[in-house]
Amino acid sequence: MRFQNTYKTIITVVICAILLLAGCGKNNTDKETKEQPKEVTVTDAMGKVTIPANPKRILAPYMEDSLVALGVKPAAQWSIGTTVLDYLQSDLKDVPTIGWDLPLEQTIKAKPDFIIFSSAGAIQNGNYEQYKKVAPTYVFKDEEGSDWRKQLQVMGQLLGKEKEAKNALADYDEKAKQASKKIKEAIGDETAAIIWVAGDQFYLFENTRFAANVLYGDLGVAQPQMIQTLPAAEATWKPMSLEALSKLDADHIFLVSKPGETGLETLKNSSVWKGIPAVQKGNVYHMEDPSHWTISGVMANSLTMDKIVDSLTK
Template sequence: MFKNRLYLSITFLLLLVFATACGNTDNTEPSKKTEDKNAEVKLQDAMGEVTIPANPKRILAPYLEDSLLALGVKPAAQWSIGDTVLDYLQPELKGVPKIGWDLPLEQAISNNPDLIIFSSPTAIQKGQYEEYKKVAPTYVFKDEVSADWRKQVTQMGEILNKQKKAKDALAKYDTKVSEAKAKIQDAIDGESAAIIWVMADKFYLMENNRFSANVLYGDLGIKQPAFVEGLGKAAIQWDPIALEKLPEIKADHIFLVSKKGEPGLDILAKSSIWNGLDAVKNGHVYEMNDPSNWTINGLIASEKTIDEVVKALTK
């Protein structure tokens, strides 16, 4: 009898301790969750000091989707002009609704964001910064940060409290560059390359500091044709290049960036000038039928460009 009472007493005490522990957990956990949910951080942006949620869930960041996705974050809606979207990101953005490129105020409201991010002060249409702030906390990138995708990814890491993920993504990219450079060097041994973007019936030669040319010449170290090098940073206005001037480029390899069906492609195919280029005669022209990652600055865009360059030059 004594033993039975002893066992019952011990069992009762254990149950009491367990119940007390559970009670303490239940009492403290909700307040912790509430505290995390309501946490805020203060940052400096192009407009001054801004207070934003520490862990936003619904983010609108038109034309900055590359940096978001590089950190594993899907936006609440994606940039578009009509039916045009960033094609190279569609595998990651499948099912994500579209918003207008200029983020109309009513679209911002209807998407119920926790955070709005603009790429620059000039990206805010009609001077409606104060109106956007009423919809959700609004962060505006400085021009010099937005223009450099590495800085953009780093700053996006600060905004989204994902600093380590940003650092790791940049380190992974640097490793990819090193491996790609070695393969390309073995394949073309110091030969030059140029990028020509065909849009409608016009031809645009990428200067050495524009979009994917930064990847080609800056990251991968591919030799610039003297003609491209001569353009330098002086080219502010991006004018099309005349068909008659294409022989002056003298590139060993040409990346022809264009959507299928552009009239300019047909013009080139029928042109004796184009067909007389060494790169064309030697079979060193590589058609890139998705220009979207070649005509934007971004980490994922640059990774895709590297993959396509390596595939083209190391066949």
């Protein structure tokens, strides 16, 4: 009798153990099933598009900033000839280039499983239907693609990286908050401006143009009177004459250009340039990588912020 009771006890324990393991296995299987990414259908600028689950080879020309911020390496990176986004090359140095207009032959060769465009206007030659045959294609709505914050958030949603997008924006905002305090302590209400020298042309950034959003918006640096009276930014901006720049009443100037631009020599030899307040005070900071000053994105803006803080607080 004692043997039978012991035997029953052993059998009961074994059965319970089996049921427990089976339950754990089922729970793990259910959990894994729930966590597996799935295809989703969303509405973009062109209509309905089904986003592939966990895409690996992504083409998002001129939006590589958002991809890098999310920890994603694209299948190929935007380029015009040999020109690429220089400020991202530490992350993209091994990534092949693709033409800025995404030629179909190059697109097919890149073997993407997901293509993303910043707007309908970014699709060249009416090739939308052809791109769709290569891979699922998402086209940002204008209000999403033109705002770097929204672009990053939507990109995070498309790629299942909402948390990474949220964290990147939170980190950026905290960085801007601290940087703004440092600059305020260093220069108070002094003003600053950004000039881009390309060839022999001079472009003065309006208060909402690319890096100016960082300078005036995120960091709260005061705008010179000349900047305040400039027309609102247009799709195509116009170069400014040296004579017009003589009215630039800025205490500090960020001079953005690649080394060797002919316009730099023009400024060096110009009495007009030498008469500008910031030049007279020795407050001109030459930035030799225009790539992150002339685009908007969390990576670009963060690097621009570093350069501004280093210059104004040294």
